[in-house]
Amino acid sequence: MKIKVKPSLVAAPMAFFYKALTKTLRFEVEGLENLIEIMDRKEPVMLALWHNELFALTSYGMTKGFPYVTMASDSRDGQIITETLERLGFKVARGSSTRGGVKAMLGMTRLMKREGCIGIITVDGPKGPRHKVKQGILAIAQKTDSLIIPMRGYVENPMVFKKSWDHFEVAKPFSRCKVFMDKPFKVTDQKLSPEILESEASKIEAAMYNLGNGF
Incomplete structure (x- = not known):
């Protein structure tokens, strides 16, 4: 028999330790002005991240206190992630590319339009x-x-979970973290045919690969 633990009982300590660890991290940031300029103009904006860098970038985002919205799956694990992120100050649209993706996309779109949230997607x-x-x-x-x-x-010198599909990275206490934000990318106004989607995705991918440098 499986013993089901309430998500809140997991999320609360996770959020507590996340906040405590974040306070020890030292961030070196380049390109924040690219985001600030867009926010000053009150234009909608999204941040594109790699999944394995989510820990450090969420930590950095939490220190800025901007209005963020991201997505989490409709699964039980997704509920834990949702409740953790909400305790960190993020809004969450439920769903993913594998479960309820359309619902999540609509939820994120609604929060971006209605509340001026910055969209965050692990691309x-x-x-x-x-x-x-x-x-x-x-x-x-x-x-x-x-x-x-x-x-x-x-x-x-992160902790790397090499058995995970993305080699997920977790910062150790008192680590240095370099954060880079590129110049904004504007998606074409053309109808997003499969060919256009592939072309636009490849442009973002190239920008991600060329952005910044590690330690």
Whole structure:
């Protein structure tokens, strides 16, 4: 018999330790002005991240206190992630590319339009392939008329979960983290045919690969 633990009983300590660890991290940031300028103009914007860099970049985002919205799956694990992120100050649209993806995309679009949230998408998530841009961000960006800022996070000597599909990285206490934000990318106004989607995704992918440098 499986013993089901309430998500809140897991999310609360996770959020507590996440906040505590974040306070010890030292961030070195380049390109924040690219985001600030868009926010000052009150234009909609999305941040494109790799899934394996999510830990450090979420930590950095939490320190800025901007209004963010991201997605989590409709699964039980997704509920834990949702409740954890909400405790960190993020809004969450439920669903993913494998479960309820359309619902999540509509939820994110609604929050971006209605509340001026910054959309955050792990563009190769939730299950890969690793560092291969999927096309959901393009549909949301075109629907909300949003600019996309590719974003990278490099952690000094991270813990790497090599058995995970993305080699997920977790920062150790008191680590240095380099954060890079690229110049904004505008999705084409053309109808997003399969060919256009592939072309636009490849542009974001190239920008991600060329952005910043590690330790």
